[in-house]
Amino acid sequence: MLSKRFLSSIAKFRGTIPADFHFIPDFFAVPEQRALISAALMSLDAAGSRRLQRKRKSFVASLKPTSEGPLDQLFLPDDCYEFVQGHYDGVVHNFREMHLTSWPTTENPELMLALGRLHSLLPSHDVQTHILHLASDGEILPHVDNVSASGRWILGASLGSERILRLENCANSDDAAEILLPSGSVYIQSDTVRFQYKHSILKNVALTSGVGQRISIMIRVSSSYDRKISDLTLSSGPARK
Numbered sequence: 001m002l003s004k005r006f007l008s009s010i011a012k013f014r015g016t017i018p019a020d021f022h023f024i025p026d027f028f029a030v031p032e033q034r035a036l037i038s039a040a041l042m043s044l045d046a047a048g049s050r051r052l053q054r055k056r057k058s059f060v061a062s063l064k065p066t067s068e069g070p071l072d073q074l075f076l077p078d079d080c081y082e083f084v085q086g087h088y089d090g091v092v093h094n095f096r097e098m099h100l101t102s103w104p105t106t107e108n109p110e111l112m113l114a115l116g117r118l119h120s121l122l123p124s125h126d127v128q129t130h131i132l133h134l135a136s137d138g139e140i141l142p143h144v145d146n147v148s149a150s151g152r153w154i155l156g157a158s159l160g161s162e163r164i165l166r167l168e169n170c171a172n173s174d175d176a177a178e179i180l181l182p183s184g185s186v187y188i189q190s191d192t193v194r195f196q197y198k199h200s201i202l203k204n205v206a207l208t209s210g211v212g213q214r215i216s217i218m219i220r221v222s223s224s225y226d227r228k229i230s231d232l233t234l235s236s237g238p239a240r241k
C-alpha cells in the first residue's frame, strides 16, 4: 500500500498529511527519470511551433552531448519553450501542457520499464494522461480538479526541479500540509483529499536543487468509472479541467 511507503520513507513535509494522500518520494530511478523527461519533452516539442523547434535545434547543436549529465541539463533555457502565461484568473501560470494519447517511442526499454511500473500503481483503469511542463517561474494556484471531468483519484509523477505541493482542506484552511516533491516521486490523491482538499504547486523558491523547470505526468481516472463519493460539497475556488 502506498501510504505505508509514505510513513516509512524519506518524505519531507510539514503539517498533517490527509489520510487519502499516498506518496512514494523515490519511485523512479535516475535512468527512468531521464527516459520519461526526454519522452515528455519530445511529445511537447513536437506539438510546438516551427520557430521554437528551430531555436531548440540550434541551441542543442551548440552544446556538447550530455547523455549522462544531471537531469536538469535535459531542459533547455526557458526561452526555448513556448510557455503560456495563463489567463489572469487561470489556475496554472507559465506552463505548457498536452493530453497524451501515446508515448513517442516504444523502442526505449528504460521508458517502457518506467511506464510499466507507473501503470502498476494505478488503482483502476480507463485513464487519461496529461503532461504539464512548468517554467522555472511557473506555478499552480489552489484548486480542486473538475469533479465532472475525472473520478476519485489523481496520480502525479514529478520530474525535474523539485517543488512543494500544498494541500488545504476546502472547509478548514488550518488543515493543510506541504510536501516536497523530488524528481522521481509519485503521489496519488484519492477520495477525500481528491474531492475535499485544494492542491497547489508553489512557485519555486530556491529549494535544494535550485530553481528550474518541472514536468508532471498527471493520470486521472475517467469520471464515469470508479466514482465513490457522489454527494460533494466543495467550497468555492477555481476548478481545473
Ligand SMILES: O=C(O)CCC(=O)C(=O)O
Residues within 6 Å of the ligand: 132, 140, 145, 156, 199, 201, 216, 218, 240, 241
Ligand atoms: O503538477 C502537479 O503535480 C499538479 C498538477 C495539477 O494540479 C493539475 O494539472 O490539475
Ligand SMILES: [Fe+2]
Residues within 6 Å of the ligand: 143, 144, 145, 199, 240
Ligand atoms: Fe490539479
